[in-house]
Amino acid sequence: MLTISRKEFAVALLVSIGATTFLVLSYAAVDYAILRHLPKQAYLRISDNITPIVILFSAITAGTLAMFNMESARRTARLQETLRVINNSELDREFIKARSAWSQYKGNGDIEYDEDLAAVIAIILLKTIASSLERKALQIEHVDVDKKERLNEEVENLRDISKDTELLRRELQDGIFVITYLNSFELIAIGINKKIIDEEMYRQWHEGHFINVWNCSVAAVGVLRYVKKNKRLFKQWERVARQWSGEKGETIAVVPQYNSRQLAKITIDYHATKKALRREREN
Template sequence: MGWQFYITPAVAVVSALVALRALFSARELARKKSTIDLIEKTESTPNYRDLNAAFSEVRRSGAGFAGLLDDPPSDTRRRQINDYLNHYELIALGIRRGVLDESFYRAWMGKSFVRDWNEAAPWIEQERWRKQPDGSWKYHPSVFEHYERMACRWSREAIRLRDRPRVPPAEAQPITAGDDPLPALRRGDPGAP
């Protein structure tokens, strides 16, 4: 047996490696294209611009997100804030599942992503509490969990709700039709009165 015997397997291995590299490159390009398409599509739609404007208005207001706690759940502003935060949750989930490109999105929106999380985190914590039929409170950490995880991974300054003590809300709040009452913000939370 001569050296010619080894050429065919070597060529096959090299061909397989080249094919794998091409496959991974194509997947990476597709992820980046999906990320660019999502950013372009959402930021150019009137609906997203309205949601962004509503979120920014609440964020910059003196009352902040604490002012939303007194609004009825059907209030347009509360729904807009929730829809805006759901956009971030979708982004975080897409990144986690490998559908979107994390490094590209982080370079484009990383600071805003974390800033908006920190501003809304106390309100999100209130949204996680749900009153049970027996009158007790249950905390649902899955509400915006992907958004929280991503923001905390991207910045040491991100508020970690999972590290805070979970204190059930006061029982004195009335139940609003269609939603659970929201507990009061804790003293010292951003946006707390």
């Protein structure tokens, strides 16, 4: 879609009006000269040649005005949609729940990732991770018996964790909220790239938060990309965050590259910590 700035529209409009005015005045001057010095028949012939030109430039002026009005309407729609998005982020109850769930597990944006968020996402995807480990165990040759036994042990641990729904009940619910929250930023980035959301206005209100959420969520993004086997997940969000940070001379956090064994360890360690905390409370 052709997009033209307001300044470009104004310049085009002024040029069209100026050109049309010049032609109309020239036409009037020619008419005056013709009326005074030429026969009426010649006047009609010259007049017929000039009239289409004036009509053409009048049409250009009208078209420019119409394009300007269309662009203004599109910009108004973008601003309204941006206001709606910002308003939802402040008032929508489900969005607030999702943000609250995310804030409990988020990382700190440093290179050393806080893996609680990764664990929460991994917990709701335990079956997929366990299946991946099981396939790896089946592919190992019999000569590496120890490694195969370790993998099988990790698979059993993950299956035991998946049955402990009482201990991990909150994580199973919060994980869905976290994914919903992350998806909202990807949708916003898509809206910005598609010119549905006004980038300038959104940046004025939410730029810092937009980038900070990315930096604190890369662990969760890494888990989802690995488990879903899709490296393009949240790419629009990542691209916009990198662009905005780059304009300020900053960098964004890099998404960690996980594998099934790493995710298994993160999940098992998280579950062990939760069990220890429960025992402390019971004592």
